[in-house]
Amino acid sequence: MTKNRIPLGPFHPLLEEAEYFELQIEGETVVDLDMEIGWMHRGHEYISEQKNFTQSIYLVERICGICSTSHPIACVRAIEDIDNLEIPIRAKYIRSLVGELERIHSHLLWLGLAGHFIGYDTVWMWAWKYRETVLEMMEIISGNRNHYGMMRVGGVGKDVKPKDIPDLLDKLDMIDEKMEMIAKVANDDPVLKARLKGVGVLSHEQAINYCATGPTSRASGVPGDVRRDDPHDAYGMLDFDVITAENGDVYDKLVVRVLEILESSKIIRQCLDKLSEVEGPILNNVEEISPGEGIGRYEAPRGEVFHYIRSDGSNRPVRHKVRAPSYVNIPTYEASCKGISVSDALITLASVDPCYCCTERSLKIRSDSEEKPDLLELSKQKTERIRREYNGN
Amino acid sequence: MSWYNKRLAKSLWVFHVSASPCNNCDIEILDLLTPKYDIERFGIKLVGSIRHADVMLVSGIVNQKIEPRIKRLYSQAPKPIFVVAIGSCMSSQGVFRESYNRCKEVKEVVPVDMWIPGCPPKPEAMIEGVAKLIGVLNE
Numbered sequence: 001m002t003k004n005r006i007p008l009g010p011f012h013p014l015l016e017e018a019e020y021f022e023l024q025i026e027g028e029t030v031v032d033l034d035m036e037i038g039w040m041h042r043g044h045e046y047i048s049e050q051k052n053f054t055q056s057i058y059l060v061e062r063i064c065g066i067c068s069t070s071h072p073i074a075c076v077r078a079i080e081d082i083d084n085l086e087i088p089i090r091a092k093y094i095r096s097l098v099g100e101l102e103r104i105h106s107h108l109l110w111l112g113l114a115g116h117f118i119g120y121d122t123v124w125m126w127a128w129k130y131r132e133t134v135l136e137m138m139e140i141i142s143g144n145r146n147h148y149g150m151m152r153v154g155g156v157g158k159d160v161k162p163k164d165i166p167d168l169l170d171k172l173d174m175i176d177e178k179m180e181m182i183a184k185v186a187n188d189d190p191v192l193k194a195r196l197k198g199v200g201v202l203s204h205e206q207a208i209n210y211c212a213t214g215p216t217s218r219a220s221g222v223p224g225d226v227r228r229d230d231p232h233d234a235y236g237m238l239d240f241d242v243i244t245a246e247n248g249d250v251y252d253k254l255v256v257r258v259l260e261i262l263e264s265s266k267i268i269r270q271c272l273d274k275l276s277e278v279e280g281p282i283l284n285n286v287e288e289i290s291p292g293e294g295i296g297r298y299e300a301p302r303g304e305v306f307h308y309i310r311s312d313g314s315n316r317p318v319r320h321k322v323r324a325p326s327y328v329n330i331p332t333y334e335a336s337c338k339g340i341s342v343s344d345a346l347i348t349l350a351s352v353d354p355c356y357c358c359t360e361r362s363l364k365i366r367s368d369s370e371e372k373p374d375l376l377e378l379s380k381q382k383t384e385r386i387r388r389e390y391n392g393n
Numbered sequence: 394m395s396w397y398n399k400r401l402a403k404s405l406w407v408f409h410v411s412a413s414p415c416n417n418c419d420i421e422i423l424d425l426l427t428p429k430y431d432i433e434r435f436g437i438k439l440v441g442s443i444r445h446a447d448v449m450l451v452s453g454i455v456n457q458k459i460e461p462r463i464k465r466l467y468s469q470a471p472k473p474i475f476v477v478a479i480g481s482c483m484s485s486q487g488v489f490r491e492s493y494n495r496c497k498e499v500k501e502v503v504p505v506d507m508w509i510p511g512c513p514p515k516p517e518a519m520i521e522g523v524a525k526l527i528g529v530l531n532e
């Protein structure tokens with residue numbers, strides 16, 4: 001049979017971000033897939049190296065508008081890791097609280113978009129209606145709907161006022177009730193099952209081989225979760241489960257996310273409980289960052305986000321490296337997209353909740369001539385040089 | 394063209410272009426369509442192709458890779474098309490001013506009719522902006 005190509009993007013009606021896919025099809029079956037990214041590259045790492053530590057926290061917040069807590073948490077943890085700084089206990093609970101609220105909002109956002117992708121706009125409208133409640137909670141806590149600006153080196157920037165807690169709990173009750181409803185809907189809705197079951201399967205071995213993280217791997221039965229495996233902030237003191245599923249299809253990814261929302265709300269309740277008891281400061285004064293390296297990990301809604309920062313003792317990072325979860329989740333398309341029909345391709349592409357804004361951290365520019373090395377080669381040489389200098393010191 | 398604009402203002406069809414933003418402006422734009430803000434009550438609808446659109450919403454800094462695409466989209470659009478630039482990234486390039494990958498200010502790439510600043514602008518701000526646009530078209 002002849003092979004045909006279907007281009008998708010960069011401005012496709014269903015894709016929020018600009019990205020380009022090329023599906024190779026035989027009849028109705030997808031046999032191969034190619035993608036081109038780089039439309040969203042803004043050079044964060046470079047900009048961050050021009051700013052001081054406090055400014056770079058605000059900058060990494062703007063890597064992605066959906067994970068605008070995950071990146072700052074990973075970033076401040078990387079900076080704190082350089083000096084092994086401890087943060088006040090109240091700040092720990094606030095960090096976890098904001099992080100979990102973000103997880104709920106991100107999963108609801110995905111749920112809505114997934115509904116939209118399979119032409120089921122009711123799911124979209126409902127999920128996003130409840131997402132508004134989460135944004136309101138965020139507005140109560142941080143003063144902004146998105147881009148919260150809560151994280152600081154040595155703590156958090158804003159306290160949760162005791163008088164707001166009953167209000168927050170009320171809103172959380174409402175979310176819980178609606179999420180249980182959505183979990184039930186996912187369980188009996190024939191449309192969702194017909195459209196999502198057995199579609200875009202990522203098997204257990206494939207999830208391990210591709211190093212998938214987050215809900216993508218947990219839906220295939222790989223129970224990795226940074227919150228449990230490397231407990232930081234308040235996560236070591238909280239009680240929660242890591243949700244996993246068996247089949248690795250799109251339906252399981254949906255179920256994992258819906259159940260994770262319920263887990264997150266459990267965590268938020270515990271945090272709010274503790275916040276009404278624990279007193280104390282929320283921010284330690286940090287005067288200087290000594291020379292050294294630090295890493296920070298955080299379980300973002302999409303998986304593990306990783307930041308690496310090197311300091312030379314001045315007030316700005318000399319090197320800042322960001323690795324977002326979508327970086328490892330996006331290659332799983334190769335396994336999950338082959339052999340499915342074209343109409344299922346888009347929901348499979350969306351099922352890992354890819355975030356291209358987070359992923360596009362580096363740019364490779366090839367040089368045409370033989371004599372001049374290309375940019376990647378220059379970059380490798382630079383890394384080598386820095387490593388030599390750094391080890392020499 | 395005022396008779397034409399008046400008819401357009403009854404139901405503006407919107408196409409959304411993300412020119413390397415941080416996603417937040419885009420999400421807030423989609424948020425406008427959902428039940429809380431429900432911008433469809435003004436007759437506004439998001440469409441899938443620029444060839445059906447009356448308004449082009451752009452967000453983000455225009456980076457070097459996306460610049461020719463934006464120009465191409467603008468040239469494909471049926472005229473008159475109103476370009477609304479959403480977010481601080483658009484109006485001042487925000488935190489990305491020092492980036493090596495930004496190219497020009499958006500107004501040098503396509504003619505912009507309206508700016509809605511904010512990082513991200515609140516949905517209320519966007520609704521106000523749209524209402525103003527409808528007001529101007531009705532004059």
Ligand code: SF4
Pocket residue numbers: 062065414415416417418452453479480481482483487511512513514
């Ligand atoms: S203005 Fe702010 S929210 Fe909008 S794209 Fe730019 S950084 Fe993101």
